[in-house]
Each structure stands twice: as C-alpha cells, then as structure tokens.
Amino acid sequence: MRVVIAVGGNAMTAADGSARPQDQQAAIEVAVEPIAELIRAGHQVVLTHGNGPQVGNLLVKNELAASVVPPVPLDWCGAQTQATVGLLILNALDRALAARDLPARTAVVVSRTEVAAEDPAFSSPSKPIGRYLSQAEAAVMIGHGQHWQDRGERGWRRVVASPEPLRCLDAPAVLVLLAAGFAVVCSGGGGIPVVADGSPGGHRGVEAVIDKDLTAALLATSLAADRLVIATDVEHAVLGWGTDNPVPLTGVEVGDLEALLAEGAFASGSMGPKVSAACRFARRSGKPAAITSLGAIAGALAGVAGTIVHPESS
Incomplete structure (x- = not known):
C-alpha cells in the first residue's frame, strides 16, 4: 500500500518535552523503527511531521537577537525545520533500513503548501505560538511587524494566522521519488505557507502556520494514498x-x-x-x-x- 504517516513534533523530543539536539535525535531513532518495518513489509511510505518544538526554538533565537538582526519570517522557520528534522529522519531511517538488510533509498522534500491570500485567518490572527514575553520584550517584536496579545498574568504571546491548506505544491516531486523506490519525508509542519504572488506560477511565503494533520490529509489525497495514518501518543x-x-x-x-x-x-x-x-x-x-x-x-x-x-x- 501507499501510506502517508503524520508524526507529531512532540514525538521528536524527549519524554519531558526537551528539544535539545540530542533529545530530538534520540527520539527520532525510536520513531523510525515502526516506519522501517512498514518499508520491509513492502509498503510505499511518505512521512510528514510536526515541527512545533523546533520552530519554538527558532522563535526564541529570533527574540533574543531581535535588537541585533531582523527576525526571520515564519516561512523561513518552516523551511529550516523541515530540512533539519528531515536530515535527522533520513539518517535514522537509513540506519534502521540497513539493520534490516534493506537498501537505503530515502529522500526529503522541502515542501510548500498553498493557502489563499484572502483566507479570513489573515485578517484576525489567533493561533498562539512561541513563549510568553514581558510587554517591553513583546514591543520589540511588534516593532518588527509581528502580532502579539496581552494574555494577562502570564505576559504577552505572539499570534499568527492558521489558514486552510489548499494545495501541496510539491506533491509531483514526491510521486517521482515514490516511483523510483524512495521513502519520502515531506510537508513537515503543515508545509511552508505560501500564496500565489500574481506572476505566472509564482508564490511568496507568508507569516502563518498550517495545521500539520490537515495538510497530511490533503497530501495523502493528492498522492492517491491507500491509507492515511495519524500517529500520536495514544492508540x-x-x-x-x-x-x-x-x-x-x-x-x-x-x-x-x-x-x-x-x-x-x-x-x-x-x-x-x-x-x-x-x-x-x-x-x-x-x-x-x-x-x-x-x-x-x-x-x-x-x-x-x-x-x-x-x-x-x-
């Protein structure tokens, strides 16, 4: 079968939520074991993943360095975490396949998800991301064009749009890799959010986060998958x-x-x-x-x- 598996970002951290590099690597080593078993059973596998803890780390770096260098936008954060988590998964999955005497044919696709520029979510951002800051710290980020809300005693928190995913732009590349026998990692974190920019075939990144599970459903449909499996921490x-x-x-x-x-x-x-x-x-x-x-x-x-x-x- 052709199977799309969506793995939560928290499955790629330590049990206590720690997201140090060594925590992420150790968690991913465990997470790929059942994936390798599916490949050994002859299934075509497409793996997508969350990136909440990983993007959270980048946002902290943005905030700490905001007075020195401009913070990078969320589409850049999505691309960076797709590549980083993808690298860890590929290395771990290659080892797991080799341990089963299977050829290592794995690939990661840094993937975009198209959303509508007129999606109502952009006019009223409400998805909270990142950590709480003081009013003074939040003011620095607001000066960079970000949206922050006063959440009372806990402090201020950033809010962004969470628009509906419309199209997995890089699904055709995934199909080519599947046909060549690769297990593919793609559309991490719901995909890099982009909108059409008005030029022929052109797109630009936007400040948004897309629900990873909704993108997984769209991806699975686009790939004509036989099954979608949403892997979480309960059975x-x-x-x-x-x-x-x-x-x-x-x-x-x-x-x-x-x-x-x-x-x-x-x-x-x-x-x-x-x-x-x-x-x-x-x-x-x-x-x-x-x-x-x-x-x-x-x-x-x-x-x-x-x-x-x-x-x-x-």
Whole structure:
C-alpha cells in the first residue's frame, strides 16, 4: 500500500518535552523503527511531521537577537525545520533500513503548501505560538511587524494566522521519488505557507502556520494514498477523554465521526484536528484513515488497532 504517516513534533523530543539536539535525535531513532518495518513489509511510505518544538526554538533565537538582526519570517522557520528534522529522519531511517538488510533509498522534500491570500485567518490572527514575553520584550517584536496579545498574568504571546491548506505544491516531486523506490519525508509542519504572488506560477511565503494533520490529509489525497495514518501518543481517539467513563473508538464510519466532531466531542487543540484530518481523507478519497500510536501503525493498517475511520458505505 501507499501510506502517508503524520508524526507529531512532540514525538521528536524527549519524554519531558526537551528539544535539545540530542533529545530530538534520540527520539527520532525510536520513531523510525515502526516506519522501517512498514518499508520491509513492502509498503510505499511518505512521512510528514510536526515541527512545533523546533520552530519554538527558532522563535526564541529570533527574540533574543531581535535588537541585533531582523527576525526571520515564519516561512523561513518552516523551511529550516523541515530540512533539519528531515536530515535527522533520513539518517535514522537509513540506519534502521540497513539493520534490516534493506537498501537505503530515502529522500526529503522541502515542501510548500498553498493557502489563499484572502483566507479570513489573515485578517484576525489567533493561533498562539512561541513563549510568553514581558510587554517591553513583546514591543520589540511588534516593532518588527509581528502580532502579539496581552494574555494577562502570564505576559504577552505572539499570534499568527492558521489558514486552510489548499494545495501541496510539491506533491509531483514526491510521486517521482515514490516511483523510483524512495521513502519520502515531506510537508513537515503543515508545509511552508505560501500564496500565489500574481506572476505566472509564482508564490511568496507568508507569516502563518498550517495545521500539520490537515495538510497530511490533503497530501495523502493528492498522492492517491491507500491509507492515511495519524500517529500520536495514544492508540485511539477517545470519547469522554479525561472523564470517569472514557470510550476508545475503534471502527467508525466517517459520517458518524463527523457528527461527533461537530458536537465538540474532541478537543480543538489536540485530538480535534486529527479527527478532522482523518474524516477529510476518508470522505475525499473513499479510503480508510487511522488514528493510533506509532507502535500500533502496522496493526492499524491491518485494521486491528487504533481508531479506523471508514468511508461511508454505499
């Protein structure tokens, strides 16, 4: 099968959230093991990943150096973290494949995701990113054109637009690599956000972040994937999370899951986007999606683990 796997950025840090280079490398060494097993089983694999902790580190550097050098924009941060995380994944995956006597054919594509310049998210930025600063520290960044909000006792925090992903511009390159036998890493962090600039085929980067799971659903559809797997730190999506009666979801039809999502059954900041992405892929492609833990991916592909989102029956 052709499988698109979305791995959260927090799966690439230490258990306590530490994002030192050695923490990220160690976490990625563990994360690629089930990926290598899928490749050994004969599946075509496309891996996309989060980059929240990695971009967070770059934002701190921007803030500390803002009085010396201008901060780099978010599209640059996205490109840098795609390349950095991609490098770590490729090196780790090459080693994991070699340990299984498999040829190492891996590639990373620094990837753009097109959004609409007129997306309403740009007129009212609301996605919080980075750390809290004092009013004086935030004023320096506001002077560089950034949007910051007063969040009370905790201080000021930057907010940016989170527009809808419309097109994975570099999906054709991924298809060529898949046809040549490569496992591919692409569209990290939801993709580098760009808008059409009015010139023939031209695009420019914008200050925004795109939900990585929604981009994963778009990417999987664009690549005609047989499965989308959203890998997280739990084996199932759960109804009543945090209550005395949690109910893990196993197999569920897309229409039923969409109804639960509309009712607010899943937290908007955690499981909600994952459920939305799984529904989008199942609805658009007519193929199953899964939400599960990294270690249960093989079982999810076999339909015996995780939350399996089925297309609507005819």
